[in-house]
């Protein structure tokens with residue numbers, strides 16, 4: 032195999048270029064930080080490739096342009112961040128109801144409201160549980176490195192077309208803004224047939240792409256079909272990765288940038304005599320709940336680390352089903368957990384789950400202090416090494 | 427003995443346009459939508475555009491337009507038809523793209539989408555049915571409701587002090603250089619219906635000429651929403667609606683609309 036050249040790329044630009052190499056036909060966007068470079072990359076590169084770029088009047092405009100383009104069978108990407116993603120909730124529900132494939136990149140920033148432009152993972156619940164109205168689910172992919180983000184762009188198009196569904200890629204401000212050396216490894220997945228797409232009813236009966244089913248019986252039947260599809264996705268498309276879980280007695284669950292911090296914490300904590308491993312969901316929906324439950328059956332405690340006030344935490348608790356303590360360490364508002372903060376949380380968890388007669392009281396009290404002030408540079412060198420992607424079903 | 431002269435050949439005076447399905451509509455007696463559907467079907471048929479048309483349906487009474495017009499259709503969220511049509515237009519430059527919207531859809535919730543599609547000069551043809559009311563939800567005040575007009579959400583009549591003035595959005599759009607064609611028709615009588623059909627045809631031709639965005643507003647009655655008989659509603663249409671919204675051609679920039687924009 033030929034060695035590909037490694038180049039330094041910004042996450043937002045790498046995602047954009049990966050979409051172009053995956054034969055994305057059209058991109059619709061609106062400026063918002065911290066995804067602006069993705070939008071600007073598309074503004075330059077899509078016309079170069081003879082493809083469609085439109086700067087919409089709003090995120091409402093962008094996602095509805097995407098809806099129209101996708102209805103013709105085109106491969107479509109949109110991207111935004113927090114406030115813009117909120118606006119897209121309406122059309123996401125229509126895309127799900129009309130079963131249209133569109134890939135939506137959310138480069139998450141701090142909220143609620145205008146919040147901040149700092150990195151965050153505060154859209155987990157929005158993406159996995161309830162963005163727009165109605166009974167629907169959206170596959171959510173969470174890359175942890177720029178290289179992985181590039182690969183997941185192709186995966187997202189595949190899932191979107193195979194299951195006729197919008198797909199989220201959940202990145203964050205760090206993943207979008209940071210630069211990493213990446214191999215220029217691109218994938219252009221084959222297109223699924225689209226016998227439902229509109230294009231003019233020449234020599235065939237007219238086609239209608241819609242979500243309206245006014246008869247309750249018809250809408251229930253439609254919903255049952257959607258639910259069957261979601262069960263199929265939940266059964267076959269779970270992705271996750273694990274590191275150092277084989278001999279672990281504590282498991283950290285983290286995704287995206289939080290997983291990068293957690294990995295550094297795992298290495299340092301092991302040097303101190305703790306034995307944590309890292310469980311990293313790559314699909315946030317479907318959540319790898321059975322896989323996590325299996326890991327949980329072999330450890331004494333679970334620590335969830337997020338750049339949020341505890342959103343994935345709810346899914347972890349559901350997967351663990353109260354069988355063992357689930358602790359949480361998170362920072363919000365654009366603040367990022369540090370390895371030291373994670374290690375402190377690990378020590379506290381260790382103290383909680385350690386058999387009582389071995390717990391020195393003084394140590395336990397000392398562990399209760401607040402984590403250090405966090406800054407980017409405190410991650411440690413290890414944080415930016417790409418994480419291994421474990422193939423589905425393996426650990 | 428036959429009384430029929432040997433020369434009498436049956437003359438077709440009425441025929442269902444090919445692009446109109448046989449389905450009977452759900453529209454109320456006296457509603458304008460059925461007439462507009464027919465005009466659209468006739469015009470597209472005459473221009474031979476049916477097989478390459480992708481139409482966008484609104485939210486409102488005409489949401490079921492796809493049941494009555496034998497065209498490929500995409501359903502848009504409320505007000506978003508111009509954005510949906512933009513997406514279609516850009517990836518399918520060969521298609522003929524038509525939107526169909528009511529006044530609440532186009533002139534209230536979808537104001538940003540229609541203004542910017544027009545400003546970009548998107549090659550789409552917009553059919554805008556203005557009956558001054560939210561019909562489907564039970565007759566509430568719309569952006570085009572007349573001053574003093576009673577609706578279920580302006581029970582004392584629309585007052586400018588609290589509800590502002592009727593929105594003349596087609597006139598606003600006609601100011602934009604991206605708009606190749608803008609006209610307002612009316613369904614008040616057969617003569618106006620004929621003129622409205624001619625406006626629609628020109629608006630379709632504008633798209634074919636690639637000169638920019640085209641819109642035809644059609645003043646139509648909504649007897650149920652207005653709480654009138656169909657006959658009274660035609661009188662209201664003529665005396666009140668057409669006084670507030672004078673029908674006629676607003677702009678026809680012809681072939682030079684977009685290419686000549688810098689000199690405009």
Ligand code: SF4
Pocket residue numbers: 452453454455456457458459487557561562647648649650651
């Ligand atoms: S409510 Fe008005 S617009 Fe709606 S179908 Fe009835 S008459 Fe037509």
